[in-house]
Amino acid sequence: MTNSQLWQTILGELEVMVSRANFITWFQKTSLDSKDKNQITVAVPNAFTKEWLENKYNKLILKSLQNLYPQIRSVNYIIKTVQAKDIADYQESYSEETKPFISSELNPKYHFDNFVVGFSNEMAFTAAKAIAKGSGENNYNPLFIYGSVGLGKTHLMQAIGNELQNINKDGLKIKYATSERFTNDFIDSLRTKTTTAFKDKYRDNDILLIDDIQFIGPKEQTQSEFHHTFNSLHQNNKQVVLTSDRPPRDIQALKDRLRSRFEGGMLVDISKPDIETRLAILQEKQKQENIAIPDNVVEFIARNVTNNVRELEGALNKLIAYIRIREEIPSVKETSRLLSTLVKQPKKRTTTNQKILKAVSDFYGVAIKEIISRGRRQEIVKPRQIAIFLMRSECQSSYPSIGQQIGGRDHTTAIHSFKQIEEALRNNETLKQEIDTIKEKIYV
Ligand code: ADP
Ligand code: MG
Numbered sequence: 001m002t003n004s005q006l007w008q009t010i011l012g013e014l015e016v017m018v019s020r021a022n023f024i025t026w027f028q029k030t031s032l033d034s035k036d037k038n039q040i041t042v043a044v045p046n047a048f049t050k051e052w053l054e055n056k057y058n059k060l061i062l063k064s065l066q067n068l069y070p071q072i073r074s075v076n077y078i079i080k081t082v083q084a085k086d087i088a089d090y091q092e093s094y095s096e097e098t099k100p101f102i103s104s105e106l107n108p109k110y111h112f113d114n115f116v117v118g119f120s121n122e123m124a125f126t127a128a129k130a131i132a133k134g135s136g137e138n139n140y141n142p143l144f145i146y147g148s149v150g151l152g153k154t155h156l157m158q159a160i161g162n163e164l165q166n167i168n169k170d171g172l173k174i175k176y177a178t179s180e181r182f183t184n185d186f187i188d189s190l191r192t193k194t195t196t197a198f199k200d201k202y203r204d205n206d207i208l209l210i211d212d213i214q215f216i217g218p219k220e221q222t223q224s225e226f227h228h229t230f231n232s233l234h235q236n237n238k239q240v241v242l243t244s245d246r247p248p249r250d251i252q253a254l255k256d257r258l259r260s261r262f263e264g265g266m267l268v269d270i271s272k273p274d275i276e277t278r279l280a281i282l283q284e285k286q287k288q289e290n291i292a293i294p295d296n297v298v299e300f301i302a303r304n305v306t307n308n309v310r311e312l313e314g315a316l317n318k319l320i321a322y323i324r325i326r327e328e329i330p331s332v333k334e335t336s337r338l339l340s341t342l343v344k345q346p347k348k349r350t351t352t353n354q355k356i357l358k359a360v361s362d363f364y365g366v367a368i369k370e371i372i373s374r375g376r377r378q379e380i381v382k383p384r385q386i387a388i389f390l391m392r393s394e395c396q397s398s399y400p401s402i403g404q405q406i407g408g409r410d411h412t413t414a415i416h417s418f419k420q421i422e423e424a425l426r427n428n429e430t431l432k433q434e435i436d437t438i439k440e441k442i443y444v
Contacts (some may be wrong), residue, residue, distance in 0.1 A: 001324055007042075007322045008320055010064045012314045016150070016307075017060065017341060024053055033080065040065060043080040050077045060341075067323055067338050069096030069410060106165065106176050110158035116284050118277030121152055124268040128156045131239055132163040134207075137195035140266030141410040142230070142240035150310030153243040154396040156186075156270075158211050164207060176209040177201060177310050179216040185224050203232045207239045214244045218253035240265075278312055285316050293319060293329070304343040315339050323369045353391045354404055355381065360387045361439040363434070372407035380391045386435060388414050389421035 001009075015023050026049060033043040042061070044050045053061070054077055065072050114131070117125045124145050131143055145153050156392065161174045175187070182202065189198035202208065208229070216223060227425075233240050246263040247269070248254060279302045286293060297319070305315045322330055322338055330338060362370045364383040371384050388406060391397045392414070399411040399418075406414070424431055 001321060003032040003035055005313055006035070006068070006321070009068070009317055010061065011315055013341060014057070014060065015063050018057075020149070024422050026057065026293075031080075033078060033215075036329045038071055039076055039213070041073060041078055045079070045081065047079055050079055052076055054359060055126055058072065063121055063341060067318070067340070068325060091426050097435045106158050106161045106174070108162060110155045111162050113290065115152065115159060116283060118273055118280065120271040120273045120277060121147075121156075124152075127266060127268050128160050128241075131207075131241065132160045132167075134164060134239070141234055141237075142242050142265040143264060144242045144244065144248065144262050144265055144267045145270065146244045146267065148245055148272075148308065150308030151270045151272065152309055153270060154211055155209055156418040157241055157243050161207070161209055173205040174207050174208065174209070175205040176211070177202075178211045179213045182210060182226065183215075183217055183222050184218075186222055193307060198359075199229075202229045205233065205238060207241070208233055209241045211243050213242045214243070214253075215250050216253065219412060220255070223255050223370045225256055226351075227255075227261070230261060234261075272306065273309060273312075275302055278306070281309060281312055281355075282316060289320055291320055291323065293323075297330065297335050300335055301339070304336075305339070311342055315342050318342075349443050351394055352393055352395060355442045356390045356438075357387055359438045362388070363438050363443070372405070374384045374407065385417040385421050388417040390438065390442070391436070392418050393437070 011027055011030075023259060029045040030049070030053075031043045033041040035041075035265060042053070044053060058075060062072070062075050065075065080241075090253075111126075112129060115121075115125060124147075127140070127143055128145070145156060147153055161176050164174055180274050185198055185201070189195045195316040216226060230240055244251060244261065247267060248259045251259070255374055256263075282293075282298050293316075299320070301312070301315050305312050318338060319330065319335060336343060354416065357368050357371060360366075360383050361371060364379070366383050368379055370380050371387055373380070384406060386400055389404045391405070392399070397405075399414040402414040403411045421431075421435075427434070
């Protein structure tokens with residue numbers, strides 16, 4: 001594994017852990033400068049980044065590295081002004097990975113054949129495919145694909161472009177850009193007085209693919225320009241495809257007239273993949289990487305990395321890096337350790353009997369004093385039994401100790417109360433809801 005590959009793996013992991021804006025700001029122009037036995041040196045573009053990484057991200061970076069190389073003790077940051085050529089090389093290697101937002105053109109690795117279709121993305125896939133078949137007569141324009149990060153929107157969008165390019169060779173004009181690129185190009189064109197060239201670039205196309213339209217920005221002028229671009233294409237029966245992390249109605253910055261244009265097309269969403277799809281994706285990626293990972297390890301990943309496909313890929317890449325560096329297959333336990341930053345460790349929730357008494361008392365409007373009293377009125381007995389039930393189920397307190405805390409009662413009383421509530425819960429939906437509400441209160 002080369003330094004650059006190693007750094008890609010680490011970046012891949014960091015990318016899913018920090019926000020997109022932070023990732024671009026702090027990590028985009030970093031590289032791995034050198035690696036010794038106990039230390040690695042990361043090259044950063046300026047002092048500001050150096051300071052930021054040292055103070056804010058050092059722990060995270062170190063931890064990711066140590067998963068692969070436990071002997072690494074520290075990370076050193078040095079400032080290296082990046083040469084233009086380095087950036088080009090870097091971006092090339094970078095966009096070969098899963099980082100489409102840096103490249104503004106189509107990435108050939110995204111096609112329909114390597115897109116795994118499941119319940120969560122079937123509609124979007126079918127719609128994208130239909131456009132790629134392109135009869136020329138558009139049934140829906142624009143196609144608007146939305147869903148949260150890492151679920152395959154860019155992949156599908158670029159697959160449309162790649163497929164059309166393959167079928168038509170050079171016959172079709174296809175333009176892919178992120179909405180930020182569109183915005184920047186537009187602003188540049190105003191500055192350099194090249195608005196005609198700008199218009200040609202975006203309007204003179206058979207299909208326009210604009211990724212992450214939610215970042216178009218609130219500026220009237222940019223949105224207006226986009227509106228004109230859209231209308232021009234639409235009128236000429238040219239297809240527009242848009243992606244977004246949310247539906248048009250939820251993009252705050254969007255002017256109403258653009259919003260209604262978007263809603264006038266076809267909206268399809270992509271949701272989180274289910275377990276079957278996650279497994280299938282992991283199989284597909286193994287095939288691509290030409291590596292075979294034991295089923296139990298694959299299943300562990302599929303069960304535990306559930307947020308999105310990018311994380312799933314990140315997990316698999318990490319495992320592949322491990323296998324190639326160590327030349328051994330990790331066990332499930334080792335995998336779990338390796339992926340600790342991606343796999344959600346269920347946070348152990350704790351509460352106390354005191355909190356339970358307080359919550360029950362608040363909920364039923366009965367004083368704690370009364371709950372633990374000798375009183376036998378139904379309004380008191382029920383809260384008392386519920387408190388006992390929760391002390392047992394949530395705090396695993398022993399029956400004698402519960403009895404003790406509820407006014408010095410016998411442990412058999414505690415057992416009896418617990419059983420009564422347990423029994424009642426089987427067919428009393430209202431009671432279940434009451435207890436659920438109380439539970440929410442005792443864990444804050
Ligand atoms: P988004 O644009 O929605 O944030 P991407 O299209 O960039 O997500 O997808 C993130 C990564 O996951 C990409 O490498 C992509 O190839 C992969 N991916 C997403 N969905 C699938 C899928 N259904 N099958 C195969 N790979 C997928
Ligand atoms: Mg994307």
